[in-house]
Amino acid sequence: MKPLIPFYIELYQEKKKGVLTVECKSGGRRSVYISSGIPVFAASEAEEDKLQQVLIKKEMITQEQFEEAKNNLDPELSIGKNLVNMGIITQNELVQGARDQVFGIYAASIAETDASYNFEESDQENDVNLPLTYPADFFKAVMELNDKQWISDQFNDKLTQVFRPASNSGIAESDFSFDPELWQIFKVLNGESDINQISMETHQKDQFTVLKCLYALWQWGAIEEIPLEEEADQIQDELQEAVLSTELNETTEITHVEETAEIERIPVEPETPQPEKQPETIQEDMGIEALEEEDDELPFDHEPDEDPEGDGELESLERQPFFKKMSYIFIALAVLMILCSLLIWSKMGDTAEPMDPVTGSDQVTKTMEEPRDDLSTFEELSKEQDRDIIPNLEDREEVDVQKEEQTTEDTVEIEQEEATTPKPEANNEANDLTEEKTEDPRRLRSPIINPDAYPVSHSKQRTVNPKTKAKERKTVTEQVSTVDDTQTKSPEPLPQAKSPNEKKERIPPKTELSDLPVSKTKPLSPDTLMSLNRYREAAAAWKKQKASQVAKFCIALELACQKSTINKGWHASRNAPEFFILPRNLNGKDCFWVCWGAYHTQEEANSAMISLPDYFKQGADPKVYPLERLLRAE
Structure with a gap:
């Protein structure tokens, strides 16, 4: 019946x-x-x-x-x-x-x-x-039912059913004049909230009242049920769209941070113009291009045979190998030899360096010996250069013995003066241009005891250009002839040679990054946002996190629309990792679901309710909710 x-x-x-x-x-x-x-x-x-x-x-x-x-x-x-x-x-x-x-x-x-x-x-x-008065008296009569078990059986003990208003409900607010709070239940039916959510959103602590109201509306035909199975795909799509919506990607203004200053870019020097090609290189390039054009115009050795399967057409399109004819190989070898010759010639011109002006020798390398700074060496060198004769080591034996005594006395005075005179710093970059240790003719030393121990140059391997030999000799002769042997002035610092790469490399101006304002910062964690009372941003961040998790259920502690309520719950949880909030727009007002934990099954969530903090058990009615419902309830 x-x-x-x-x-x-x-x-x-x-x-x-x-x-x-x-x-x-x-x-x-x-x-x-x-x-x-x-x-x-x-x-x-x-x-x-x-x-x-x-x-x-x-x-x-x-x-x-x-x-x-x-x-x-x-x-x-x-x-x-x-x-x-x-x-x-x-x-x-x-x-x-x-x-x-x-x-x-x-x-x-x-x-x-x-x-x-x-x-x-x-x-x-x-x-x-x-x-x-129908349907008002019908609703009123159903609301006077006292059999909770019978009402629960009508919903099959499933409180996750979702209802939405029917297209022709014919329900007015006057039909609930006997209890205006029941009209709020009908208003929140949007096809998204289940029975548990409706109980919390309408502040109905007695869930039995909500069940009776929904049952009356359901039987009257004012609302219709939406099975969860039929809208599973739709819920998933809406959830993904909500997570990727522009509201979650809104730029949050960071307080106490000045506007970002634009850092001026370092001007880039124009590239060094490339040297023009030599006529020989241009001719070689033209020869290679002509060779390639000639190779492109080579005819086939034989006409392609007809192939019923169509493979012959592909074989006929294959180009003949370049090395098919010996003439091409000879041409390529000739071009390669020309290029190698040009390369060697350019290298020889770049690495040519002047002859050693002291020894007049064009030897490539010499054995490293301890140098001697001897005034007599420069005197002998000066005499030999005045006669335009290349100095010889054997001529050192003809040193004027008469000047030895005078030289010894002057040496003592020079050494005392050198002790108080700062020595010029060596320029390491000058080693790329000249690595010879130049002797200052104005510095007086003790006479050479062993004339055969002539100072040997310790420069690296060099290539001497014969054209610069005479110029180098003339330069040294002028320097020695103009210096007085008894001059005791302190030596002037030698000019520092500049590296050839110094013009190209410029050190950019230093910029103190610590003085610049920060343009971008790492997003704040939800816990940090909660401590700053930025609940809306914290809820959005938690919503994004929970949407990416595989958990399906959580414990809804309460629906809070006052910031003080959220603040009390946050402090009562003692920053527990299970605590989180989710946004909820209730009739245009920003509210938040206060939730606890994320669980894979409903049984696991029910077991976790036992370990809830005592604060959330007093005056509240925690319930287990599907997590996807709360995520899409905004």
Whole structure:
């Protein structure tokens, strides 16, 4: 037998007329008179459904007043008429009491969820018509149900069902005038929130009330259920779109950070123009290009044969090898030899260096010996150069012995002066141009004891250009001839040779990076954002993290719309990693889901509720939620 509530809806939809008799659990009967599918009158054998009990319950009369009037009742009149005639109630109060009696019997019949009933169609009109207001009285009667188990069974103990308003619900706010909070339940039905979420969003601590309201709307046809299986793919797409939306990628302004200063770029010097090609190189390039063009125009050695399978066409397109003819090989070798000759010639011109001006020798390498700074060496060199003769080591034996004594005395004075004179720093970069240690002719030393121990140059391997030989000799001769042997002035610092790469390399100006403002910073973690009371950014960051996880359930602690509530929960969690919040827009107001943990199964989440901090168990009703529902609830 169909439950009584759906049967009442069927009578209303089919506009039936007749009497519905319901057998009560107490043994009595309740009769409801139906006209056009709407109850218009009702009678009951139960004592609590009598008119006097309804009037006493509505506080229209007292029990003492009824006991006094009971002895003076006219048996030919109804109790209501007797009370009106006695002046205990008015006629309007009687009509209102009779309406309340009809509704009470109707609601009591609905409460008989497992009772048997019988409906007899009849065209007989009733003497009294007190029609109920549909659907308001239907909703009101369902809300007076007390059987929680029966209501829970109607939802199959699944509180994750999702409902949305039907296209032609026909529901108005006046239908819930008896309890305005129930209208809020209907308003939050958007096809996304399940029963648990609706309970928290409407602040209904009694979930049984939400179930009864949803059941009444469901049976009336004002809402329709959306199975989770049918919208699984849609939920996944919407969730992915929400995570990748531009709202989560909004640029967050960083406080206390100045605007980024633009760093000037270092000007780049124009590239060094490449030297023009020599005529020989141009001719060689033209020869190679002509050779390639000639090779492209070579005909096939033989006409391609016809191939029924089409492979012959591919073979005919293959180019003949370059080394097919010996003439090409000779031409290529000639070009290669010319290029090698040009390369060797250019290298010889770049590495040519002047001859050693002291020894006049063009030897490539010499053995390293300890140099001697001897004034007599320069005197002998000066004499030999004045005669335009290359100095010889054997001529050292003809040193003027008469100057030895004078040289010894001058040496002592020079050494004392050198002790107080700073020596010029050696320029390491000058070693690339000249590595010969030049002797200053103005510095006086003790006379050479062994004339054969002539100072040997320790320069690296060099290539002497014969053209510069005479110039180098002349330069040394002028320097020696103009210096006085007795001059004791301190030597001037030698000019430092510049490296050939110094012009190309410039040291860029140093920029103190520490003084520049920071343009980009690492995104702050949700915990840091929570400590800064930036809840919206923290919720967005957590939402992005949770969307990438494989967990399916979490524990919803509460729906908080006050920042103080979130702050208290954050401190109560003691920065636990299980604590997080998710954004929730409730009627245009920024609210947040306060959540705990992420679990793969619902059983795992239920087990974790035991270990929740005591703060979240006091005055709150934590529930297990599908995580994807909370992520897409913004």
